[in-house]
Amino acid sequence: MANNLLAGKRGVIFGALDEQSIAWKVAERCAEEGARLTLSNAPVAMRFGKIQELGDKVNAEIIPADATSLEDLENLFSKSMDALGGKIDFVLHSIGMSLNVRKGREYTDLNYDFMLKTFDISAISFHKVMQTLWKMDAMNEWGSILALTYIAAQRTFPNYSEMAESKALLESFARSFGYHFGAAKKVRVNTISQSPTMTTAGSGLKGFQEFFDYADKMSPLGNAPAESCADYCVTMFSDLTKMITMQNLFHDGGFSNMGMSPAFLSIDEE
Ligand SMILES: NC(=O)c1ccc[n+]([C@@H]2O[C@H](COP(=O)([O-])OP(=O)(O)OC[C@H]3O[C@@H](n4cnc5c(N)ncnc54)[C@H](O)[C@@H]3O)[C@@H](O)[C@H]2O)c1
Numbered sequence: 242m243a244n245n246l247l248a249g250k251r252g253v254i255f256g257a258l259d260e261q262s263i264a265w266k267v268a269e270r271c272a273e274e275g276a277r278l279t280l281s282n283a284p285v286a287m288r289f290g291k292i293q294e295l296g297d298k299v300n301a302e303i304i305p306a307d308a309t310s311l312e313d314l315e316n317l318f319s320k321s322m323d324a325l326g327g328k329i330d331f332v333l334h335s336i337g338m339s340l341n342v343r344k345g346r347e348y349t350d351l352n353y354d355f356m357l358k359t360f361d362i363s364a365i366s367f368h369k370v371m372q373t374l375w376k377m378d379a380m381n382e383w384g385s386i387l388a389l390t391y392i393a394a395q396r397t398f399p400n401y402s403e404m405a406e407s408k409a410l411l412e413s414f415a416r417s418f419g420y421h422f423g424a425a426k427k428v429r430v431n432t433i434s435q436s437p438t439m440t441t442a443g444s445g446l447k448g449f450q451e452f453f454d455y456a457d458k459m460s461p462l463g464n465a466p467a468e469s470c471a472d473y474c475v476t477m478f479s480d481l482t483k484m485i486t487m488q489n490l491f492h493d494g495g496f497s498n499m500g501m502s503p504a505f506l507s508i509d510e511e
Contacts, residue, residue: 243274245275246274246475246478246479246481247271247274247275247276247479249275250275250276250330250478251276251277251278251327251329251331252271252276252279252329252330252332252333253317253318253321253331253333254267254268254278254281254301254332255282255332255335256334256336257282257335258286258290258292258440259291259441260291260295261439261440261441262467263335263389263435263438263440263467264333264335265295266467266470266471267333267335268295268301269295269298269471270468270472271299271331271475271478272299272300272301274475274479276330277300277301278301279317279320279325280292280295280303280304281304281308282305282306284305284306284307287305302321304317304320304321304324308336308362308370309361309362309365309366311369314370314373315373318379319377327381328378328384329374329379329381329384330380330384330385330478331385331387331478332374332380332384332385333387333389334366334389335388336362336366337363337389337407338442339402339403339445340359341355341356341359341402341403342402342403342445342446343445346402348399348402351402351403356403359403359407360403360407360410363408364411364414367388367411367414367415368414370386371386371422375421375422380422380426380428382428383427383480383483384427384428384429385429385477385478386430387433387474387477387478389435389470390408390411390412390432390433390434390489391408391435392491392493392497394408394434394489398452400447400449400452412489415430415432415489416430418430419431429486429487430486431477431490432488432490433470433474433477434489434492434493435470435492436456436465436492437449437452437453437464438464438465438466438470456493457494458502458504458505459496459504460495460496461494461495463494465494470492477490
């Protein structure tokens with residue numbers, strides 16, 4: 242159901258690779274709510290992904306950018322402002338990749354060059370996005386910047402490996418830059434901590450299906466699907482959430498506040 246919550250707003254969405262991607266669903270929902278968008282992904286993802294299909298669907302220009310490259314980011318935001326006809330109201334950072342996970346390295350045997358690259362792609366890119374927007378003065382007042390994260394930033398999930406530290410860093414950047422953006426420009430910065438979701442990045446983790454089922458059973462509402470995450474992002478980009486900033490917002494069906502669930506015990510519940 243569309244309510245024109247984003248009518249007249251201009252947004253940039255990073256990270257839609259295919260229709261499973263959380264960013265893909267967010268772009269669809271934002272367009273439904275009246276936003277005008279540009280879409281971005283790494284140049285290499287243009288070759289493998291289906292982002293052009295999404296661009297056609299939501300009537301958005303696609304502007305490639307490696308989110309670790311300041312030059313690419315400047316080009317992206319400058320072209321986005323041209324395409325959208327003004328400053329930007331909202332940005333979604335939906336980017337994550339671990340080289341050590343991809344190469345099958347155990348947490349007790351990590352390659353540090355890979356680790357630095359992982360941090361650059363998955364966390365420092367968020368700072369780079371915000372710093373570029375800041376220096377270009379590209380955000381409108383009362384704009385909203387979001388990144389997607391995972392609860393492994395706070396708790397231990399062994400197979401998440403170095404992505405846990407990436408997410409801790411990402412969430413910290415949201416708080417720190419959130420101060421500067423809030424005080425100077427009335428722009429809010431938050432992270433949404435999403436349930437396990439069946440996507441290319443998610444299902445790259447060892448034992449992901451079992452883990453997905455575990456989280457689903459542990460959460461009173463079940464795992465939050467990507468479509469609900471898109472709804473949440475829409476509200477966070479809308480004017481209904483203007484005073485929320487520097488927060489890590491759990492969107493996980495209740496998982497983060499569970500201790501023990503009777504769903505895992507073999508005793509009968511009366
Ligand atoms: N899937 C899950 O279980 C889950 C849970 C919580 C949070 N998240 C987070 O959601 C976000 C989106 O992931 P997803 O699950 O939709 O998977 P996805 O694989 O569809 O999206 C990840 C995106 O990152 C992009 N990317 C990688 N390197 C890049 C670079 N250098 N520059 C620009 N883009 C780059 C990829 O091309 C891809 O589009 C990530 O931050 C992920 O950590 C995912």
